[in-house]
Amino acid sequence: MESMTISEVSKAFQISTRMLRYYEKIGLIKSISKDDYAYRIYDETAIRRLQYIIIFRKLHIPLKQIGVILDDKKQQDTLRILQEKIVELNDEIEACTMIRDILNVLTVSLRKSVENEIYLELIKNQDLLEVTNALLLPKSNLKEEYKMNVLNNANEKLESKGDIRILYLPPATVACSHYMGENPEENAEKALATFIKESNLTVLKPDFRIYGFNNPSPTKDMEQYGYEFYVTIPQDLIVESPLIKKEFPGGLYAAHCIKMGDFHEWMSFSEQIKASKEYEMEWREPHGMGGCMEEHINAYSLYHGDMSEFTQLDLLIPIKRK
Incomplete structure (x- = not known):
């Protein structure tokens, strides 16, 4: 090769x-x-x-x-990791199976009631509750509260896989660091880190936030691309070259948290927003990624010296109600 x-x-x-x-x-x-x-x-x-x-x-x-x-030449750690993943998947399968079985019970009961034109109050229907409880746990004398906890746990396992929040980012004055060329994220971040340190931003504005986005985004025909960082600053703070001062308009965003490096989740995240019945994408500034950005979580901790690197990002997609 x-x-x-x-x-x-x-x-x-x-x-x-x-x-x-x-x-x-x-x-x-x-x-x-x-x-x-x-x-x-x-x-x-x-x-x-x-x-x-x-x-x-x-x-x-x-x-x-x-x-x-x-790096596991003896493959013992590899075997352990794969076995742990199987256990994790089995838990998810069990959670999905439990919820599917409960939905089947509800569907069968409702179908009968609709055919007979007898409309049930689902939560109060004792026969339905008894069948549902039987699915939640093996036969036992455990309390009803514990049975519901099992269903709650199953729900939490599934919800954690597709966490999307809707939030409003307020307008802000920002200092911008942009780099076009080899290693754009690293080079843009170096200038940003220097500015944060020299301006004493961790003291002047300890609640500062950092957003980043491709500008321009990579293409099939372009070897290099650019990356730009925004850091929120006090409105009267002087910003000197190579950074420039801008106004970020803010707005409504859908947010999805990822571990650093899981950038492939951009695709599934955007597909979920496209499928939403309540919201739709609203392309707006900054235009590098059509308004999409990445917020670097715990920025203060990193630049204050409490962390060595960013470990989490919020993927942000600009949206509006349909």
Whole structure:
């Protein structure tokens, strides 16, 4: 297998250059550099590791555990990780099965009542409650409250998989750091970190927030792309080059929290918003990603020195009511 550039790898495996750079940053793959070539090169070893990463991500294995698997020569840790994942999936299957069985009971009972034109008060129907309770737990003398807790637990397991919040971001004055070229996120963040430190922002505005977005977004034909950071600041704070001062209009957003690196969730998140009966996307400024942004969670803790790196992001999609 021949070596490939970052652009060639991105096209061949349908994975963003940003994701490749992140995998390299956390040590999952390595690139090599050539004196006469400006871009990253991935050799056969890196490409093979990437193939494993893609497979295990599709199996919902976290990146941290994938790192363990890739370096596990005796494969004992790999076996343990896969067994733990099976247990986790079995719990989810059990939760789904329980809820499906309860829905089947409700459906059968309702169908009979509709056919006989006898309309039930579902919550008060004793026969229905008894059948539902029988599904929640094996036969026992446990209290009704405990039985409902089992259903609640099943519900929580399922809801945690598709957490979407609706929130309003207030208008704000922001300092903007933008970089176009190799490693745009890292280079834009370096200038941002310098500004936060030199302006003493953790003291002046400890509730500051940080948003980021591609600007411009990568394309199939463009080797490089840009990234821009916004940090909220006091309105009267002086902002000097290379950063510039802007006004962020704010607005209504759908938010979905991810672990750093799980950028593939952008696709499923946007599909959920497209399928919403209540909200629709509203493309607006900043236009780099059509108004979509990533909020870096716990920004104060990072720049105050309590954390070494960002571990969570809120994916943000601008929306409006239909």
